[in-house]
Amino acid sequence: MPNQQKKVIFCMAGVLSFACALGVTAAIGTQQWLSGTILCKTGALLVNATEEELQKFIGKVQFGLFHGQWVRQCGLGSRPFRFSFFPDLLNIIPASIHISVLLFSAALAVFALVETGFFMFNAFGNPYEALHGPLGLYLWSFISCSCGCLVLILFSAEVKIHHLSEKITNYKEGGFMFQTHSEQFGKSFWIIFACTLVRLLNIFLIRLAGFQFPFSKSKDSETSGTIDLMY
Structure with missing residues (x-):
């Protein structure tokens, strides 16, 4: 593939990585990871609600x-509450x-920035065959993708297996019991999911630029004691 086309591909991958870094950073600070509804089970049973x-x-x-934040509904109007995980809820949630x-x-945001730098360096610089070249691009893309997958798996486990919403809403509720009525992941969760897919896309962009996957290199390839410029 001509060098000009490689530069275009690497620039595109670098822009995607930078956009993901910004998106993840914004997602971390929002309240839109999960939203749902909570049933006041005690109140509904008391009045035998239809x-x-x-x-x-x-x-x-x-x-x-x-x-x-959550809005408590026990038949006498709504009462909004705000809460913070640190340090209030650390003793009841899977910390x-x-x-x-x-x-x-x-880590996903940081590695996305590192990946951006590597892509831009490969596009406009003189990358070396070692970690500055395609091996480094594959490495950081794989690490970023792994971090994204871990975030999705761990947060899903925290919500679904450990019933995070119920633990939050039942915190210091002596007379009432609340249970989850419905749950859906929010925009921030899906931003992480999209950024993880972009990491996979970047891996295929590297392959599209003409660089073989690291594990597909021929065993007969000769190794050199010196490091040569790629292009």
Whole structure:
């Protein structure tokens, strides 16, 4: 492939990586990771609420990685509450998983920036055959993709397996019991998902530029003691 086309492909991949870094950074600070509805089970059982009356006992919850809010509905009107994960809820939520989600989200943003630099260096600089060349592009794309996958898996496990919404809404609720009525992942979660797919796309863009996957190199290829410029 001509060098000019390689530069165009690497520039496009670099722009996508930079956009992902900005998107992930913005997603970390929002409350739009998950939204749902919460049923006041105690209140509904007390009045033996029917399907029509049940709406008076269904509140809403929305949260991100740092803070959130929920609206309590127990038949006597709505009462909004705001909460923060740090340090208020660390003793009731799976703290290790939640902190891991934060760390891998931050790592995803950092590695996306590193990946941007590598792509731009390969487009306009003189990359070397070592980690400055295609091997480095494959490496950072794979690391970024792995971080994105871990964020998605860990947050999904925290919400679905550990029932995060119920733990939040039942915090310091002595007389009432709340249970999840419905849940859906928010925009920030899907931003992470899209950025993870972009990491995979970048891997195929590298291959489109004419560079073989690292594991597909021929065993008979000779190794040299010196590092040569790629182009």
